[in-house]
Amino acid sequence: MSPFTKQKSAAVSAWGEVRLIQEIRRWLGTATPRSPAGIGDDCATLAGSMRDQLLTVDPVIYGEHFDDNVPAKGVGAKLFNRNISDIAAMGGRPRAAVIALALSDDVKITWLREFYRSLAAIARLHHVPIIGGDIAHQPAGITATMTLIGEATEKRVLTRQGAAAEDxxxxxxxxxxxxxxxxxxxxxxxxxxxxxxxxxxxxxxxxxxxxxxxxxxxxxxxxxxxxxxxxxxxxxxxxxxxxxxxxxxxxxxxxxxxxxxxxxxxxxxxxxxxxxxxxxxxxxxxxxxxxxxxxxxxxxxxxxxxxxxxxxxxxxxxx
Amino acid sequence: MSPFTKQKSAAVSAWGEVRLIQEIRRWLGTATPRSPAGIGDDCATLAGSMRDQLLTVDPVIYGEHFDDNVPAKGVGAKLFNRNISDIAAMGGRPRAAVIALALSDDVKITWLREFYRSLAAIARLHHVPIIGGDIAHQPAGITATMTLIGEATEKRVLTRQGAAAEDxxxxxxxxxxxxxxxxxxxxxxxxxxxxxxxxxxxxxxxxxxxxxxxxxxxxxxxxxxxxxxxxxxxxxxxxxxxxxxxxxxxxxxxxxxxxxxxxxxxxxxxxxxxxxxxxxxxxxxxxxxxxxxxxxxxxxxxxxxxxxxxxxxxxxxxx
Incomplete structure (x- = not known):
């Protein structure tokens, strides 16, 4: 399914930012906590923790990381899971996510709904709330960027350094x-x-x-x-x-x-x-x-x- | 100055990802700590803190937030400062930043250098290291997304809720x-x-x-x-x-x-x-x-x- 439509009433531009954010919050449902812990303030807040924190950021871009062959749910899953995979690679646990979405006018509302619903499903599965984000216009295409914050589960994290001969x-x-x-x-x-x-x-x-x-x-x-x-x-x-x-x-x-x-x-x-x-x-x-x-x-x-x-x-x- | 060039040897595509990341690290200099605290691992690590943490994400997009009239240094400054402004709006202090960059092939290397140098200058000014990021190809344009993590400076943060009549x-x-x-x-x-x-x-x-x-x-x-x-x-x-x-x-x-x-x-x-x-x-x-x-x-x-x-x-x- 193409994420884009020529039908103006079916495109995100029909809604404007205020309505769009309202609907996104609805699509996310319990996957996003109330502001200021969730979407809706200048920053999202997250409780302090003495464990080492982990930060990773990865996008999915139309024409690069997905195309019309990947359903919207798959795009959301890929975005979330590739960031979780980076946390996994350090031996950490994901805590919370923020999403920056850059969209052209002609993105289908239904595409966006399925995209967010799949993010919500993964958020609930791993108990990783989506606590904030940004939505902006871009001239063409879709660039969705997730930043995931996680934390160490042990006293150490596993980095790429540390191997030795004979390993x-x-x-x-x-x-x-x-x-x-x-x-x-x-x-x-x-x-x-x-x-x-x-x-x-x-x-x-x-x-x-x-x-x-x-x-x-x-x-x-x-x-x-x-x-x-x-x-x-x-x-x-x-x-x-x-x-x-x-x-x-x-x-x-x-x-x-x-x-x-x-x-x-x-x-x-x-x-x-x-x-x-x-x-x-x-x-x-x-x-x-x-x-x-x-x-x-x-x-x-x-x-x-x-x-x-x-x-x-x-x-x-x-x- | 346009961020784009038709001259292939002057464009980021001439370099490929490995060289590009190497140069970015050089441009950032002391603004990025060594891995895993800095660029180069699956996640960046950040010391734990018992203060409430603040997360904000904002992009700058070519054609939306800047155009050829804004110098590359201004684009970097805008990206960093608009995120710092969100931390300021909660009464917080910025701690560390990650940057996801989505670029078309024809972005000028010199443009990118000035962009990163201005990020580095602001990082040093506010003592906010750039601890990680991602660089990806996109079909057209420039979408640079920064996620900034900060923390509360007092027992409370200031949210949008809390005003009362007569305020x-x-x-x-x-x-x-x-x-x-x-x-x-x-x-x-x-x-x-x-x-x-x-x-x-x-x-x-x-x-x-x-x-x-x-x-x-x-x-x-x-x-x-x-x-x-x-x-x-x-x-x-x-x-x-x-x-x-x-x-x-x-x-x-x-x-x-x-x-x-x-x-x-x-x-x-x-x-x-x-x-x-x-x-x-x-x-x-x-x-x-x-x-x-x-x-x-x-x-x-x-x-x-x-x-x-x-x-x-x-x-x-x-x-």
Whole structure:
């Protein structure tokens, strides 16, 4: 469904800001608390907390992160969940969200309603109120930006720094082919992230947004290279499907498609990966794979099926 | 200066995301702390605080909030200061900012550099680090969205609720004609807001973004009407200048132009407005005006120069 309409009475411009904000508040329902804790004042207020706070901001943009093939509910879900995924990647818990919406005149009111209803559903699911936002006119298209504030669940948060030589490299779920639907249907690995941050042998973490082949370098410590085993990469069905029409291998899709929103993390080399996976399985049904190890650059050890990462390039924005 | 260029080597698309983020970090310099407190991880982290936290989000959009007449530095200043103004309007103190930038391919690198340098200057001025953000491609234009987190400076924050009948209505500064330059040159009333929240007789507050004629209704309690005195409205020189070409009165400009970013607030009716202004003058050089009073709707009292607000409409977005 296209988010736009030529019928003036069905477009947001028919309403103006005051009515629009009124309706948005209605669409959000219990997902937005009363002002000043909710929408309607110069700022939203949030109770203080002595835990480390986490801030992340990510947009969804028409023509970039979604198109007419993604339903409005999927756009809202993607916006919320990709921000939650960033909180998950630090091992945190989301607390509250604000949304800045930039819209052209011809956005359908019904599109906007479904968009906000899906935000409300996710807000209720995770107990993350939408406490404020802004709505503005833009000459063309839709740019919806969410800022999510969260907090640490443990004394530490998991950053991209902290991996060391010999660390095992793990990924949750399956990779690749997200454009066939996963990119707006995924479930952020929130509880998984909180479980991982509580394990002291987990040393660094991020979520996979540009593909493992590119993202893994963000976890790789100085003087090391990531040695990934081709056979261990959890290739998704969508990656295999995408490969049937793309002239590229399913593995290439798994490593470079991006928007997987899985957790990529490293575990102290002294941990037994099989035991780690056993512990995981007692808690989660989702897949966990040990896909390789951080090796010192000077080490000559090369496994037969080690992936030559130089031949894969993950998604780079603005190029 | 237009933010766009047809010369490919001078456009952001020449760089790609990795280089761009690297340069942004350089442009921001000391205005952005090191990761994970600064740019570069899935989330930015911020120390916990037991004070009430404040969240506000506002964009600047090409063609809406700025055009080729506003220099890149002015665009950055406007983005930062309009968010600071929202924190000021609650009597708070800004703590940290995140920025989501959506850009078309043809944005000039030099434009972006000046934009970020002005953000950095304001960040240093107010000791508000830029701790994270996102940069994404969009099909056309520039949409820059800042989320600012702040915190209360007193036990309370000043909201739009809290005014009562007989409350005096005050505004800082002068009003109107902001399009002649004020809208990107203004100084947010941050210290003023903190001084006001510390005075118990100040009962409600907001900043003027759509013009006093529209905004004052947000402070007006049920059963009341705002009685504003025409002679008391602080009409700016820009409003007078705008009126010379607009067929509208300077007063109309002062009441409806919007983007004044002055503080509009109410004070307990038992306070002497002249004494209040005297106290203000001991602390601030900027103008303060008592422009009217909240009257019960049923009161028949009408001053000779009371403004008929129904004949003025403030700026309404998306209309």
């Amino acid at each position: 095992w490299i793990f990924t949750t779920g399956k990779l690749g082919g997200s454009r066939l639907g996963w990119h707006w249907k995924f479930t952020p690995r929130l509880l998984e992230g909180q479980w991982l941050v509580a394990r002291p042998d987990v040393r660094s973490m991020m979520d996979v947004s540009d593909g493992v082949a590119k993202d893994i370098w963000s976890l790789t410590p100085r003087g090391c290279r990531p040695a990934l085993n081709a056979a261990a990469i959890p290739v998704s069905r969508s990656a295999r499907l995408a490969a049937t029409t793309s002239q590229r291998t399913p593995l290439a899709h798994a490593l470079t498609d991006g928007e997987d929103y899985e957790l990529l993390f490293t575990v102290n080399g002294s941990t037994d990966p099989a035991e780690f996976i056993t512990a995981w399985r007692q808690r989660f049904r989702s897949k966990l794979s040990c896909i390789g190890q951080m090796r010192r650059k000077r080490s000559r050890r090369r496994d037969d099926d080690e992936i030559d990462l130089d031949s894969y390039h993950g998604f780079e924005h603005l190029r | 005096w209505i005050f505004t800082t500064g002068k009003l109107g004609g902001s399009r002649l330059g004020w809208h990107w040159k203004f100084t947010p009333r941050l210290l003023e807001g903190q001084w006001l929240v510390a005075r118990p007789d100040v009962r409600s507050m907001m900043d003027v973004s759509d013009g006093v004629a529209k905004d004052i209704w947000s402070l007006t309690p049920r059963g009341c009407r705002p009685a504003l005195n025409a002679a008391a409205i602080p009409v700016s020189r820009s409003a007078r200048l705008a009126a010379t070409t607009s067929q509208r009165t300077p007063l109309a400009h002062a009441l409806t132009d919007g983007e004044d970013y002055e503080l509009l607030f109410t004070v307990n009716g038992s306070t002497d407005p002249a004494e209040f202004i005297t106290a203000w003058r001991q602390r601030f050089r900027s103008k303060l005006s008592c422009i009217g009073q909240m009257r019960r709707k049923r009161s028949r009292r009408r001053d000779d120069d009371e403004i008929d607000l129904d004949s003025y409409h403030g700026f309404e977005h998306l209309r």
